[in-house]
Amino acid sequence: xxxxxxxxxxxxxxxxxxxxxxxxxxxxxxxxxxxxxxxxxxxxxxxxxxxxxxxxxxxxxxxxxxxxxxxxxxxxxxxxxxxxxxxxxxxxxxxxxxxxxxxxxxxxxxxxxxxxxxxxxxxxxxxxxxxxxxxxxxxxxxxxxxxxxxxxxxxxxxxxxxxxxxxxxxxxxxxxxxxxxxxxxxxxxxxxxxxxxxxxxxxxxxxxxxxxxxxxxxxxxxxxxxxxxxxxxxxxxxxxxxxxxxxxxxxxxxxx
Amino acid sequence: xxxxxxxxxxxxxxxxxxxxxxxxxxxxxxxxxxxxxxxxxxxxxxxxxxxxxxxxxxxxxxxxxxxxxxxxxxxxxxxxxxxxxxxxxxxxxxxxxxxxxxxxxxxxxxxxxxxxxxxxxxxxxxxxxxxxxxxxxxxxxxxxxxxxxxxxxxxxxxxxxxxxxxxxxxxxxxxxxxxxxxxxxxxxxxxxxxxxxxxxxxxxxxxxxxxxxxxxxxxxxxxxxxxxxxxxxxxxxxxxxxxxxxxx
Numbered sequence: 416x417x418x419x420x421x422x423x424x425x426x427x428x429x430x431x432x433x434x435x436x437x438x439x440x441x442x443x444x445x446x447x448x449x450x451x452x453x454x455x456x457x458x459x460x461x462x463x464x465x466x467x468x469x470x471x472x473x474x475x476x477x478x479x480x481x482x483x484x485x486x487x488x489x490x491x492x493x494x495x496x497x498x499x500x501x502x503x504x505x506x507x508x509x510x511x512x513x514x515x516x517x518x519x520x521x522x523x524x525x526x527x528x529x530x531x532x533x534x535x536x537x538x539x540x541x542x543x544x545x546x547x548x549x550x551x552x553x554x555x556x557x558x559x560x561x562x563x564x565x566x567x568x569x570x571x572x573x574x575x576x577x578x579x580x581x582x583x584x585x586x587x588x589x590x591x592x593x594x595x596x597x598x599x600x601x602x603x604x605x606x607x608x609x610x611x612x613x614x615x616x617x618x619x620x621x622x623x624x625x626x627x628x629x630x631x632x633x634x635x636x637x638x639x640x641x642x643x644x645x646x647x648x649x650x651x652x653x654x655x656x657x658x659x660x661x662x663x664x665x666x667x668x669x670x671x
Numbered sequence: 672x673x674x675x676x677x678x679x680x681x682x683x684x685x686x687x688x689x690x691x692x693x694x695x696x697x698x699x700x701x702x703x704x705x706x707x708x709x710x711x712x713x714x715x716x717x718x719x720x721x722x723x724x725x726x727x728x729x730x731x732x733x734x735x736x737x738x739x740x741x742x743x744x745x746x747x748x749x750x751x752x753x754x755x756x757x758x759x760x761x762x763x764x765x766x767x768x769x770x771x772x773x774x775x776x777x778x779x780x781x782x783x784x785x786x787x788x789x790x791x792x793x794x795x796x797x798x799x800x801x802x803x804x805x806x807x808x809x810x811x812x813x814x815x816x817x818x819x820x821x822x823x824x825x826x827x828x829x830x831x832x833x834x835x836x837x838x839x840x841x842x843x844x845x846x847x848x849x850x851x852x853x854x855x856x857x858x859x860x861x862x863x864x865x866x867x868x869x870x871x872x873x874x875x876x877x878x879x880x881x882x883x884x885x886x887x888x889x890x891x892x893x894x895x896x897x898x899x900x901x902x903x904x905x906x907x908x909x910x911x912x913x914x915x916x917x918x919x
Contacts, residue, residue: 477805479801479804479805502804502807502808502809503807504807505804505805505806505807506806506807507807508805510802510805510806512798512801512802512805514796514798516796516798516799516801516802517802518799518802518803518817518821519821520820520821520824529806529808529816530806530807530808533808533812533816534806534807534808534812564899578806579806582806582807
C-alpha cells in the first residue's frame with residue numbers, strides 16, 4: 416500500500432497542516448514543534464504512550480485547545496486566525512469524543528439534526544431526513560427516536576459519528592473513540608470508521624487499536640513527550656520502528 | 672379534636688378563600704397564589720441571574736453575584752419591610768400588601784433559584800459544552816439548547832423544594848397584613864379567643880400536609896431522574912415519552 420505518498424501529492428493542498436506548533440500548559444510543554452500534514456482522503460492514526468500529547472494535538476485542529484506558537488491550517492483555513500468565525504469553522508470539522516458526549520435530553524435524531532438546524536439554519540424536515548439516512552449508515556435506523564441513555568456505549572458512539580457526519584465535514588477527528596467502550600462494542604464502532612475510510616473520508620484518529628491502524632491507516636504518527644517522532648506507513652512502523660521509544664511502545668502493546 | 676373539627680366547620684371558607692365572594696379573597700387561596708405566581712415569576716429572573724453569574728463578562732457576573740449575595744444574606748422579613756416602606760415611596764402611591772409580598776417573594780426566590788440553576792449548569796459534565804462547541808454551536812446556543820434544558824431538568828426536585836419553602840415564606844405576609852392563610856387563622860383565633868392551641872395546630876397541619884405532599888413529589892421525581900441518568904431503560908423510556916410530549 417503505497418498510496419500514502421500519492422494522496423498527499425496528487426491532491427495538491429493538504430487537508431490539515433501543522434507548522435512549528437507549540438503548546439504549553441503553564442510550564443509543561445505539551446506539544447513541541449509539530450510539523451506534519453494530513454493529505455485529502457488520508458487516514459492518519461496517532462499513537463503513543465499516555466500523556467504524549469496525541470489528544471492535545473487533534474484538539475488543536477478545531478481549536479478546542481489553543482496553541483501558543485505555530486500555524487495550523489484546516490482545508491485552507493488558518494485555524495489560529497483571530498478573524499476566524501470559530502463557530503462556523505468548527506461546524507465543518509467533524510469531532511468524535513472518547514466519552515461520546517451525546518446530549519442526553521435530546522433523542523438520537525435530535526442530537527444529529529441540532530447542528531444542521533441551529534448552525535446552518537437547515538429546515539427541520541430536511542435535517543431529519545438526512546439524520547435518518549445517517550443513522551441507517553451507522554446501522555442504527557431503528558433507534559431514531561431513542562434517547563442516548565437507552566443505548567449501549569457502542570451505539571452511542573455510532574450516533575456521535577452520525578452527528579459529526581451531519582455537517583458534511585471534509586475531515587473527521589477521532590479522539591480515542593473506542594477507549595471508553597466495553598471490548599465487545601469496539602468492533603461495531605471500528606466497522607463504521609473503516610467504512611468511512613473506504614469512502615475516502617479524511618480522518619485523523621487517536622487510538623490504541625493497532626489492528627485498525629494496520630488495516631486502515633495510510634500513515635501512523637508516533638508521539639512521545641509532545642514530540643512527533645515518527646510518521647510512517649503502518650507496514651513500516653510496525654515492522655521496523657525507527658526510534659527506540661516506538662520500539663518500546665510496540666513491545667509494551669504486544670506484551671499485553 | 673372536636674374543637675378542631677368545629678373550627679373547620681365554622682371557618683373553612685375563611686381558611687380556604689377568606690371573605691370571598693363577599694369581601695377580599697384570602698386564606699389558602701392567597702397563600703397558594705403568592706407562592707405559585709411568586710415562583711413562576713421568580714424562575715425566569717433566577718435563570719437570568721444564574722446566566723449572568725456564569726457569564727464571562729464581568730459587567731454581568733459582578734452585579735448578578737452581588738444581588739444574589741445580598742438577597743441571600745438578608746432575612747426575608749427585613750426584605751418585606753424594605754419593600755413595604757420603599758416601594759410606595761418610589762411609586763408615590765400606596766401599594767396593596769399582596770403586591771408588596773409578591774414583589775418581595777419574587778426577588779427573594781429568584782436569588783435562590785439562581786443558585787439552584789447555576790449549580791445545575793456547573794454540575795453538567797464539561798464534555799457537554801465541548802461537544803456543543805465542537806459541532807459549531809455558539810456560547811448562547813450551547814447555553815440555551817444544551818446546558819440549560821439539562822440543568823433545569825436535573826434541578827426539578829430542588830426547584831420544587833424551593834417552592835415548598837416559598838409556601839412557608841408566605842406566612843410572613845402576616846406582618847404586613849396580607850390576607851393569607853396565617854392571617855385567616857389569626858382572625859379565627861381573635862374571634863374565638865379561647866382556643867389558640869387548636870387554631871394553630873390546624874394552621875400547622877394545613878401547611879404540613881401541602882408541603883409534605885410536594886416534598887414527596889420532589890423525592891419521586893428525584894428517583895426518576897436518578898434512574899434516567901443511570902440509563903435504566905424503563906424509567907428513561909417513560910421520561911423520554913413525557914419529554915417528547917412536552918416538546919410537542
